[in-house]
Amino acid sequence: xxxxxxxxxxxxxxxxxxxxxxxxxxxxxxxxxxxxxxxxxxxxxxxxxxxxxxxxxxxxxxxxxxxxxxxxxxxxxxxxxxxxxxxxxxxxxxxxxxxxxxxxxxxxxxxxxxxxxxxxxxxxxxxxxxxxxxxxxxxxxxxxxxxxxxxxxxxxxxxxxxxxxxxxxxxxxxxxxxxxxxxxxxxxxxxxxxxxxxxxxxxxxxxxxxxxxxxxxxxxxxxxxxxxxxxxxxxxxxxxxxxxxxxxxxxxxxxxxxxxxxxxxxxxxxxxxxxxxxxxxxxxxxxxxxxxxxxxxxxxxxxxxxxxxxxxxxxxxxxxxxxxxxxxxxxxxxxxxxxxxxxxxxxxxxxxxxxxxxxxxxxxxxxxxxxxxxxxx
Numbered sequence: 242x243x244x245x246x247x248x249x250x251x252x253x254x255x256x257x258x259x260x261x262x263x264x265x266x267x268x269x270x271x272x273x274x275x276x277x278x279x280x281x282x283x284x285x286x287x288x289x290x291x292x293x294x295x296x297x298x299x300x301x302x303x304x305x306x307x308x309x310x311x312x313x314x315x316x317x318x319x320x321x322x323x324x325x326x327x328x329x330x331x332x333x334x335x336x337x338x339x340x341x342x343x344x345x346x347x348x349x350x351x352x353x354x355x356x357x358x359x360x361x362x363x364x365x366x367x368x369x370x371x372x373x374x375x376x377x378x379x380x381x382x383x384x385x386x387x388x389x390x391x392x393x394x395x396x397x398x399x400x401x402x403x404x405x406x407x408x409x410x411x412x413x414x415x416x417x418x419x420x421x422x423x424x425x426x427x428x429x430x431x432x433x434x435x436x437x438x439x440x441x442x443x444x445x446x447x448x449x450x451x452x453x454x455x456x457x458x459x460x461x462x463x464x465x466x467x468x469x470x471x472x473x474x475x476x477x478x479x480x481x482x483x484x485x486x487x488x489x490x491x492x493x494x495x496x497x498x499x500x501x502x503x504x505x506x507x508x509x510x511x512x513x514x515x516x517x518x519x520x521x522x523x524x525x526x527x528x529x530x531x532x533x534x535x536x537x538x539x540x541x542x543x544x545x546x547x548x549x550x551x552x553x554x555x556x557x558x559x560x561x562x563x564x565x566x567x568x569x570x571x572x573x574x575x576x577x578x579x580x581x582x583x584x585x586x587x588x589x590x591x592x593x594x595x596x597x598x599x600x601x602x603x604x605x606x607x608x609x610x611x612x613x614x615x616x617x618x
Contacts, residue, residue: 243606246559247298250573250599252566254295258307260571261288263314268579268586273564275571275590280314283329287596289315290336290612293344294599297609312337316353319360328374330361331394336596339400340612351404358401358410361394365413369443372417374435385440388451389425389432389463392418392470396613399477403615411478418474422486424448425467430493431459431508432467452580458509461522462578464494469529473613476536487533488543494526495550502557506578506587517587520562521577521594527554527601528611535610555601563598574598 257266257275265285266275278285292308295301315337319325325333334357341350364372369385372394376383395414402410424436424445433448433456453460471487474480497508504526505512506519530551537544564570572590579586603609610616 243555243559243602246555246563247599247602247606249563249566250291250595250602251295251299253564253570253573254291255303256568257571258292258303263310265311265314266571266590266592268577268592269572269590270586271589273570273572273590275592280311280318281324283324283327283332284592285311286315286333286336287592290340290596291592291599293336293340293612294596294603294609297344298603298607308337309341312341312350312353315357319353319356322360325360326377328361328364328372328388328391328394330357331397332593333357335394335397335400336612339397343612343615354397355401355404358397361398362410362413365417366440369438369440370416370420371438371443372413373440379440385438385443385446386435387417387421387425387438388435389421389466389470392421392466392474393613395470396473396477399474400614403477403618414474415478415480418471418478418480418483422471422483426486426490430489432464432490434460434463452582454507454510454582458507459493460507461494461504461519462506462525464490464508465522465525465529468494468526469532472529472532472536476532476614476618484533484536487529488547491526491530491533491547491550498523498554501561502553503562503576506581517578517581518576519578519594520558520574521591521597523554523558524574524594524597524601527551527558528597528604530554531601531604532610551601552605555598555605558598 264277265288267282289311292304296304338350338353341347371387374388398410398414425433434450434453436448437446449456467490471483475484503523506517510516530547534544534547562574573595577591577594581587600611
C-alpha cells in the first residue's frame, strides 16, 4: 500500500545526493528546488535522517555513504561549535550521530551523540527550571523562554541517560517535559508555541507565539510537536500523564483536520483554500499518532482509532501533496510552511516535513520508528 510512495522518496533522495553534494537542504523558496546551506541551520539533521531511513529500507550503499558523510560534517560542526547556541541539538544529532549508532552500532557515532547531549545540557537554567530555547544565558528577550519544539530534543538527553547511567540527563529532561505540559498546553488541549518565565526564579509570565497567527491561536506545527513530543517522552519516562497529554492534543488536532486531510498552518486562521497549509504538521502528527498507538494496549479502542487516523493522514499527503519521482522535484511533499508571519517559505518544501513523511511511511510499511529511541526499548 505504501511502497510506491516510498519508492518515489527513494528516487528523489538518490538524485538529491548528487545535487546537494556536501550541503544540506532547508526549505524551498517558491520553486521546486531546495535552498542549501553548509550545515549551519537547525534543520540539517533531517537530511541525515532521511538518508539513514533510505539505507535501512534498501540496504543500498549510496544512502549509507551519504548518511555517514553527514555525520562527519556534524562532528566538525560540534568541534567548531558552529551555530549550536540553541536547543535544537536533538534535531541535529538524534537523526545523524545517534541514528548511525542505532543502525550500525558505531562507537564513534555514539560518542558524538553523547557529546551533543552535553551541549544541550548546558542550556539547562536551574534557577528557572527550564532548557532555554534560544540565545545565550541572560539574553533579555529569551533568557527564560521555552518553545514546544524542544519536546523533540529531549529524547537525546533521555537516551544519553540510559547510555551513561547518569541520572542528571533524565532529571533535566523530565523537569522540562513536565513544565512544558503544565504551561504550554491549554485547558482545551490546544497549545502555546512559546512560554516566558522569569529567568531568576522560574515564575510564569505569559504564553505567546513566534510562528503562530497570534499569541492565543494554535500553530498547527506546534500542536504536532506536542503530540509526538509528549508521546516520545512518555516512552522514556513511563509517565502516564505525558501520554494522556499527547492523546488529548491529538484529539484536538484530529477534530480540526479539513476535508482533504491536511491542516492549515494555524487552526485559528480562516480554514479556506486561500490560506496556507502546513503539510509538515500533518506528517509530524502521523508519526505522533503511531507512537501513541504503540504505547496503548491492543484492547484500548483508541489504539486503532489513532492508527486509522495516521493512515488517513499519510494517504492524504501521498494522494494530494506528494511529489512523484519525475526527475525534477527535490522535495517529497508540497505545501509545507516555515514561517508564514515572517514571509519565509510559506508554501514550500520543508526538509523536516519530508523526513516525517518518510518516517511515517516506514512506520506503516515496516515498523521502522526513526531515531528517537533505541529499537525494542
